[in-house]
Amino acid sequence: MNRLCDGFCQSVVASASVGAWLAVAAGAVTEAAAADPAPEAAGIPIRRVLFVGNSLTYWNDGIYFHMEKLVASGAAVIRVETGKSVKGGATLKSHWDRSEPRAMIAAGGWSDVVLQEDLPEINVSYFRENARRFVESVRAVKSRPVLLMTWAYERLDWINNEQIAEAHRKVASELGVLVAPVAVAWQRVALDRPMLDLFGPDREHPSVAGTYLATCVLYATLTQTSPEPLGYAPAGITPGDALYLRRMAWEAVREWKP
Secondary structure: OOOOOOOOOEEEEEEOOOOHHHHHHHHHOOHHHHHOOOHHHOOOOEEEEEEEEOHHHHHHHOHHHHHHHHHHOOOOEEEEEEEEEEOOOOOHHHHHHOHHHHHHHHOOOOOEEEEEEOHHHOOHHHHHHHHHHHHHHHHHOOOEEEEEEOOOEOOEOOOOHHHHHHHHHHHHHHHOOEEEOHHHHHHHHHHHOOOOOOEOOOOOOEOHHHHHHHHHHHHHHHHOOOOOOOOOOOOOOOHHHHHHHHHHHHHHHHHOOO
16 A cells, blocks of 8 residues: 555546646656556546545545545546545644654655644644644645635634634735635625535534535635536535535635735
């Protein structure tokens, strides 16, 4: 098993409209992946994305799972590989104190490293400090860091979505880092279509619709293209609701200003 994935890698030959993302994907193939490619994957560009986060990332089979499905429903053939270092309740600070995430990043070979902070669980100062640590470590191995902005929830209500977005905006400006503005899209959907519940029963973790929205925001951020033409919708989400969520994801990404 590829040691970079530490048992967690998944891959799929996928289809998507990827714009600039596809243009650089060929350079992301690792030595291990290139040494023994599956016959059907030979010559197909590979994009390797590592996820570092907590249950907000891995809930409902994980954003990484739905990302692969979403990419697979497009038109331009690519190959996506995802890896993950996730732990329930973890913040970027506690992830930094663990050996696994830093070791996986340091091993290299990732095109993008998605860093998910759970800002209600930690204060803004810790977020800024540990985001900087991770961003520097990701850039040291020539990968691209991306901050996955998650949402506010009832259990820890000291911060709202607007404040979470502002904290990410400041970090993005300081570090020159890409942000996937999930909380922005989440707030818009909650106001515009409240019957489409993005929360699960505990009012903290996402419903399948919430995970799907986060996936679409991340896809749009990574590729800088709209997920609207893509056809994948998880079980339990109607085609109409799925299209609406893809459209709202793209609007949030297109209008996001760090």
